Amino acid sequence: MLKARNIIFIAVCLTLFCSVFIYKAADRVHILPDSMSGVTRSSLEGRAYQELPKLSRGSFNKGTFQEEFETFMADSFPSKDNALLANAAWQRNMIAAANVPFGFKVYPTFWNSIRLYDPEHKQLFFTPGKATDKQKEIMINLANSITQLSQNHDVRTVIYVPNTSNSCSVNPAVDYVSDPTTMEILDKNFFSQFSHDKIFTMYPRYNTVAERQEHYYQTDFHWNIHGGYAGYVEIIRALGFEPCVPVEALSFEEYGLRGTDSRVGLYFYNDDDYIQDLVFDYPAFSTYLDGEPFDRTPKRDSIFNDQKIATLGYFGPNLSSILTYVQNVYDEKRGNLLICADSFIKNIEPMFVPHYNEVHIIFPVEFSKSIDLDLYIEENNISDVVIVGTPEKFFGSTYATFFSIDE
Amino acid sequence: MVFSSSVFLFAFLPIVIGVYYFANRKIRNVVLLAFSLAFYAWGEPVYVFLMIVSILANWTAGIAIGKAEAATRRRAFLVVALLIDLGILGFFKYQGFLADNINALAGSTLVPNLELPLPIGISFFTLQAVSYIIDVYTKKVTPQKNLLNLGMYIALFPQLIAGPIVRYETIEEQVNNRVENLDDFTSGLRLFIIGLAKKVLLANNVAILAESMMNASPSDIGFIGAWAGIVAYSFQIFFDFSGYSDMAIGLGKMFGFKYLRNFNYPYIAKSITEFWRRWHISLSSFFRDYVYIPLGGNRVAKSRWLLNIMIVWGLTGLWHGAAWNFVLWGLYYGIILIFEKLVWGKLLERLPRIIQHFYVIVLFIIGWVFFRATSLEHVGGLLASMFGLHGFTGTMTFWELHAWEYWPLFIICALASTPVIPWLRKHIENYISKQGGGHPVKFEAAPLKGNEHPPLAGLDPSIVLATGRRGLVFTINTLVDIGLVVLLVFSIFAIVSGSFNPFIYFQF
Numbered sequence: 001m002l003k004a005r006n007i008i009f010i011a012v013c014l015t016l017f018c019s020v021f022i023y024k025a026a027d028r029v030h031i032l033p034d035s036m037s038g039v040t041r042s043s044l045e046g047r048a049y050q051e052l053p054k055l056s057r058g059s060f061n062k063g064t065f066q067e068e069f070e071t072f073m074a075d076s077f078p079s080k081d082n083a084l085l086a087n088a089a090w091q092r093n094m095i096a097a098a099n100v101p102f103g104f105k106v107y108p109t110f111w112n113s114i115r116l117y118d119p120e121h122k123q124l125f126f127t128p129g130k131a132t133d134k135q136k137e138i139m140i141n142l143a144n145s146i147t148q149l150s151q152n153h154d155v156r157t158v159i160y161v162p163n164t165s166n167s168c169s170v171n172p173a174v175d176y177v178s179d180p181t182t183m184e185i186l187d188k189n190f191f192s193q194f195s196h197d198k199i200f201t202m203y204p205r206y207n208t209v210a211e212r213q214e215h216y217y218q219t220d221f222h223w224n225i226h227g228g229y230a231g232y233v234e235i236i237r238a239l240g241f242e243p244c245v246p247v248e249a250l251s252f253e254e255y256g257l258r259g260t261d262s263r264v265g266l267y268f269y270n271d272d273d274y275i276q277d278l279v280f281d282y283p284a285f286s287t288y289l290d291g292e293p294f295d296r297t298p299k300r301d302s303i304f305n306d307q308k309i310a311t312l313g314y315f316g317p318n319l320s321s322i323l324t325y326v327q328n329v330y331d332e333k334r335g336n337l338l339i340c341a342d343s344f345i346k347n348i349e350p351m352f353v354p355h356y357n358e359v360h361i362i363f364p365v366e367f368s369k370s371i372d373l374d375l376y377i378e379e380n381n382i383s384d385v386v387i388v389g390t391p392e393k394f395f396g397s398t399y400a401t402f403f404s405i406d407e
Numbered sequence: 408m409v410f411s412s413s414v415f416l417f418a419f420l421p422i423v424i425g426v427y428y429f430a431n432r433k434i435r436n437v438v439l440l441a442f443s444l445a446f447y448a449w450g451e452p453v454y455v456f457l458m459i460v461s462i463l464a465n466w467t468a469g470i471a472i473g474k475a476e477a478a479t480r481r482r483a484f485l486v487v488a489l490l491i492d493l494g495i496l497g498f499f500k501y502q503g504f505l506a507d508n509i510n511a512l513a514g515s516t517l518v519p520n521l522e523l524p525l526p527i528g529i530s531f532f533t534l535q536a537v538s539y540i541i542d543v544y545t546k547k548v549t550p551q552k553n554l555l556n557l558g559m560y561i562a563l564f565p566q567l568i569a570g571p572i573v574r575y576e577t578i579e580e581q582v583n584n585r586v587e588n589l590d591d592f593t594s595g596l597r598l599f600i601i602g603l604a605k606k607v608l609l610a611n612n613v614a615i616l617a618e619s620m621m622n623a624s625p626s627d628i629g630f631i632g633a634w635a636g637i638v639a640y641s642f643q644i645f646f647d648f649s650g651y652s653d654m655a656i657g658l659g660k661m662f663g664f665k666y667l668r669n670f671n672y673p674y675i676a677k678s679i680t681e682f683w684r685r686w687h688i689s690l691s692s693f694f695r696d697y698v699y700i701p702l703g704g705n706r707v708a709k710s711r712w713l714l715n716i717m718i719v720w721g722l723t724g725l726w727h728g729a730a731w732n733f734v735l736w737g738l739y740y741g742i743i744l745i746f747e748k749l750v751w752g753k754l755l756e757r758l759p760r761i762i763q764h765f766y767v768i769v770l771f772i773i774g775w776v777f778f779r780a781t782s783l784e785h786v787g788g789l790l791a792s793m794f795g796l797h798g799f800t801g802t803m804t805f806w807e808l809h810a811w812e813y814w815p816l817f818i819i820c821a822l823a824s825t826p827v828i829p830w831l832r833k834h835i836e837n838y839i840s841k842q843g844g845g846h847p848v849k850f851e852a853a854p855l856k857g858n859e860h861p862p863l864a865g866l867d868p869s870i871v872l873a874t875g876r877r878g879l880v881f882t883i884n885t886l887v888d889i890g891l892v893v894l895l896v897f898s899i900f901a902i903v904s905g906s907f908n909p910f911i912y913f914q915f
Contacts, residue, residue, distance in 0.1 A: 005881070006593040009888045013596055014424070016895060020417040061452045066414070073413035077903040087900040091612070095812045102811055111812065112615045176806035 023078040042081055043309065044263050049075035088266030092117070105172035115265030116173055121209040122272055123218050124261035126166030128173055128180035135181070135395045136189045142394060143193030145403040150199050150385070153377045157385040158235045159194075161186060161203040162344045163212065165221050165261075167391040170209045186391050200238040204230065218273040220259025220312060221390075225276045228348040231388070239384055241355045248279035255310040275310050277347070284328040285353050290321040296349070315346040320368040325350065325359040335383030338376070340364055340402065342389045352386075364402035365393070373403070408449040409568075410599075410654045411607050411902055419446065423564075427662060428587075436559045436582070439662065446564040447528070454526035457495065462558040464491045465536045469543045469557065473550035485544045489537065496533040499523050504729035528568030530726060532561050534693055539575040541697055548576050556582050565658035569651045571669035571689035578664055585663035595660025597891055602653025604894040607901045609820055610646035613639040616813050621779055625788030628808060629801030633792035635810030640779050641772055642820040645674065648687070674824040677763035678755055679743045679770055690726070694719050717741045727778070732786060736777035743770060836866055839879060 015022070026032050041048050053059070053068035060066070077083060088110040096119070099107045106116040106125055114127040150157040165171055167183050174180045183203055191201040204227070206212035215227030223231065233243045257273040277298065287296040298314050327334070336358040339345055342365055352359045360380060362371070376382070393399045408415050423442045430438045448455040468488030475481045506518040539560070542548045551557040560582055566573050575582075620628050620636025628636065652669035659666045673685035683691050702715040717738060724737020747755065755763060776793070780786040791797060800808060866880050866887075 003589065005884060006589050009593055010596060012892055013895060014421065016899060017416055017421045066449055070412055070414050073417050074903045074905060080903055083900040084904045087904040094815050097815050098812050104806060111612055176804055178802060178804050178807065
């Protein structure tokens with residue numbers, strides 16, 4: 001009996017040690033279920049799996065071959081995404097147990113994770129950043145640059161800051177950390193710098209997590225279509241227009257959203273969070289990327305997949321070139337709009353089209369070319385500028401660099 | 408290559424097991440040597456040649472010492488071999504340290520710091536080579552005539568890069584005539600899994616807190632952060648190193664080698680003297696046998712004896728790292744040991760056990776401050792925080808420290824630092840023995856001698872013969888095996904997740 005026990009134990013362990021070989025062999029002879037066969041990409045990590053690296057003396061001596069081979073072996077583990085989730089799950093359960101005597105409303109999704117889980121609302125939050133004097137300096141300089149831009153070209157400028165999870169007041173962790181970077185700090189140090197009557201600053205306010213959840217995803221830091229629409233309404237009203245009204249609401253409830261926070265936080269649930277969209281009766285328009293025709297319609301392929309998992313790839317990627325929406329019928333009464341924004345703009349981009357002849361969109365974070373904003377505004381007859389970005393874009397150097405003005 | 412890597416678990420290990428057991432017994436040592444060199448070359452593609460040079464030098468010196476008749480010639484060969492071994496170690500490990508200190512004393516750059524990368528495991532395989540050559544000189548062992556066999560001993564991958572320091576005399580017989588069997592293989596595999604789980608599930612996770620607290624400014628983390636950080640580090644270093652030793656001993660067993668245990672529940676010691684009989688046993692016994700005793704040990708004048716102790720502990724500190732904090736850490740233990748021998752040792756023995764444990768825990772935790780700190784200023788800052796000089800939580804909030812997330816893991820670590828599993832096992836065995844009319848099993852949870860074989864996972868099968876309780880024993884042992892498989896699965900999950908995975912003892 002002891003011998004049998006030993007043999008079974010060895011067999012099980014060696015099977016686990018050989019799991020990569022067995023998995024690769026099974027994949028080669030096509031006996032795996034479709035969901036496990038030919039997997040070349042991790043939806044969780046958002047990257048392509050490492051392929052078998054090529055061995056060369058140089059790569060071996062440098063250690064790059066060894067690093068890539070290590071990644072290759074780890075990536076080749078069967079159903080690796082589930083291994084990641086299981087590893088995070090036991091850690092999260094330990095943290096949840098540790099939290100019992102303290103009763104904190106949020107805790108990390110695994111040890112060392114900066115994503116926080118609010119079990120009461122099934123909401124993922126970000127750990128708030130730390131406010132520093134350097135940030136204040138950055139914000140003052142940025143405010144000066146934007147004011148100068150607006151004054152130089154006599155354009156109306158709206159600055160809209162979505163209420164992201166790390167800076168919003170309903171994030172319980174805002175009360176748990178010292179010197180958090182909150183919207184109030186942005187208000188005090190950035191918005192207060194503007195006195196020019198053609199610059200409008202705004203951000204949404206929520207009193208409870210539940211209230212905020214109507215506008216933001218639970219598994220992603222972005223706003224959902226309702227949050228985006230609310231932002232659009234505020235922006236467009238500030239610019240003196242009446243907002244468009246949706247004619248239909250789409251809801252993809254059967255496809256659970258695997259948002260960035262759930263992927264990075266390794267906490268995936270798909271029951272409560274899903275993609276929604278609004279349909280408008282837009283006037284005919286065309287889209288261009290750097291002057292070339294470009295398809296910017298929502299990518300429904302990322303919704304309708306076999307695994308019933310959706311990502312926000314539905315709204316398309318951030319772009320490194322200038323995206324332009326052009327109404328097919330020109331009206332001289334309409335002006336042109338320049339939007340400088342981050343990914344929050346993506347689900348509301350076309351909503352601005354009915355109000356302008358042209359809508360130019362630049363993603364400063366991804367923008368790969370140099371641009372003279374003054375010249376661009378002049379050459380394209382820009383009448384209004386909209387700046388949208390998470391608070392971090394204003395706390396950090398991203399926008400400060402993009403909008404910096406040569407003295 | 409590290410044991411807790413995907414390459415090792417999913418490629419190297421199954422291949423080496425397969426090739427080894429399919430190979431003819433006559434060439435199994437060659438198989439192990441080839442795989443060991445490949446194992447080392449994976450992490451050190453260039454320094455593998457340094458190790459080959461070390462093997463050749465020690466093999467030649469061993470043969471020469473063995474053949475030499477005259478004592479002077481034997482001694483000359485010994486000195487040459489030691490100069491080569493310690494010269495290599497000194498050059499690669501201490502050149503920068505020496506250069507920096509000489510330059511600091513001189514006030515100018517007299518000696519350039521070559522900033523050589525430290526060859527992985529050099530401190531371990533060098534001491535193994537030194538023990539071999541000294542044992543040949545003292546005729547404890549006969550010189551290994553087969554170069555490949557000596558090469559396999561020095562380069563054997565299980566203990567190559569982080570110990571234990573396996574003396575040649577321990578496995579001399581096994582190098583030439585070992586017998587592998589199913590029981591040893593399974594027992595080794597179980598020990599390997601226990602070690603892997605210690606490393607991956609305990610050490611790596613407490614390391615997150617330890618790193619975070621130790622890398623922060625002591626004034627930011629305050630009393631709670633400093634204590635949580637250093638307690639986490641105490642668990643990290645224990646489970647990291649003892650886990651690695653378990654894996655090494657287990658792997659050795661899988662290939663028919665029987666290594667001595669390297670850790671024997673050091674954190675339950677009741678004095679620092681006892682602590683060092685339980686911690687890194689292969690290193691402390693190396694310094695005892697190859698440095699302390701040759702210096703005269705305690706059979707000399709009292710002042711010389713005290714000097715011998717301080718020399719040994721200074722060297723022990725220096726072996727751990729080329730930095731003054733390591734030397735201080737070694738001397739700190741030297742001083743405590745002297746005080747235990749001369750001042751409060753007898754008093755300590757009379758105190759209640761709980762106070763003895765408290766005394767040891769506080770001292771080794773403070774010891775780890777010297778060990779982990781990055782500079783003497785850092786030592787001062789951490790100690791100040793530990794004594795509350797930077798407030799309860801420093802400039803951070805309690806939540807922000809994240810220490811609160813780890814207390815269940817600390818409890819698991821604390822339990823796993825004690826012989827609770829052997830204790831439980833023996834009590835179950837006693838219970839079964841009594842039920843079956845057998846004699847109670849003599850229980851010694853954590854024997855002091857330090858060279859006992861690590862316990863097998865599960866109940867002693869011989870108990871079946873004594874009691875006839877086959878079903879119960881089988882059930883318990885099967886449950887233990889299932890538990891071990893679960894540990895292995897979760898360890899694999901952590902490894903493929905690419906979790907935080909530092910090996911502390913690689914830097915030595």
